[in-house]
Amino acid sequence: MVRRKDIDGSMSVPTFYGKELRWKREAAGLSLETFLKGSYFGKTYLSDIEHGQRRMPIELARHADLILKTDGFFERRCEDVQKARRIGHAEYFEKVLEAEKHALTIEEWCPMLFPGLLQTPAYARAVILAGLPLSLDAEVEEKVSARMARAELFEVDHRTPEYWVILHESLIIDPLLSDEGMGEQLNRVVQLAERRRITPQVLPRKCVAHPFMTGSAKIMTFADAPPLFYTEALHSGDAIDDIALVQEYRRSYDRLRAAALSPEASLDVIKAAVEDYRNGKRPDRLE
Structure with a gap:
């Protein structure tokens, strides 16, 4: 027994x-x-x-x-x-923080920022300070450390969810950091993709009309719980677990994914941008 x-x-x-x-x-x-x-x-x-x-x-x-x-x-x-359990994270993010650790699949759309799971410390620090410019150094570092800890799910093979992310082209060609910092941020995405931990796609900026024009999207599925949809604004976030509504968001995400470049073409674009930043050059816009 x-x-x-x-x-x-x-x-x-x-x-x-x-x-x-x-x-x-x-x-x-x-x-x-x-x-x-x-x-x-x-x-x-x-x-x-x-x-x-x-x-x-x-x-x-x-x-x-x-x-x-x-x-x-x-x-x-x-x-x-x-x-x-809310150390280094906003109250409204608590449900998502817990859900990420147990998800079978995570699919994200990020029109303005690289998602937290993919951010380098430098990128996370810049984002936190942009939103909370009067924060003390200790508070900023606590938030950065908490964000980095979330990405540990990519390091444990048997717990790694299937992660799919759609990135807007502007994230690649409009730098938030120095050339060196942007090269490191984009290379982080490349490394995870090459390790088959994530599947990134790039949505060209010429694709003006599309689902989710008004905000971010994160859809998670689980083996033992209903699916969850999450969207976030500057100082708030909304987690939705109504099954019928999540299905509607699911359909919109699929349409958005169909408008993006293929995973192979997207990875080529990101790799080229890494080299451009390393050489001190701004990446070209997609035709």
């Missing part, structure tokens, strides 16, 4: 919360599968929550309160867990 791994509830707020959930579930005589009946979530998802490795979605917290008759306890504690 396999010995069940105990949970040390003193390690963090999430583990304390998860241990309490498992105790109440088992006290009610419910297996993972039985507890989850009537929800969209899988038993691996719930097990991760019970071990403090995943945040509890508000929908599942309400389900727990209903099934376990806990009078709103788990719904009320959701915010405590979110705050405990």
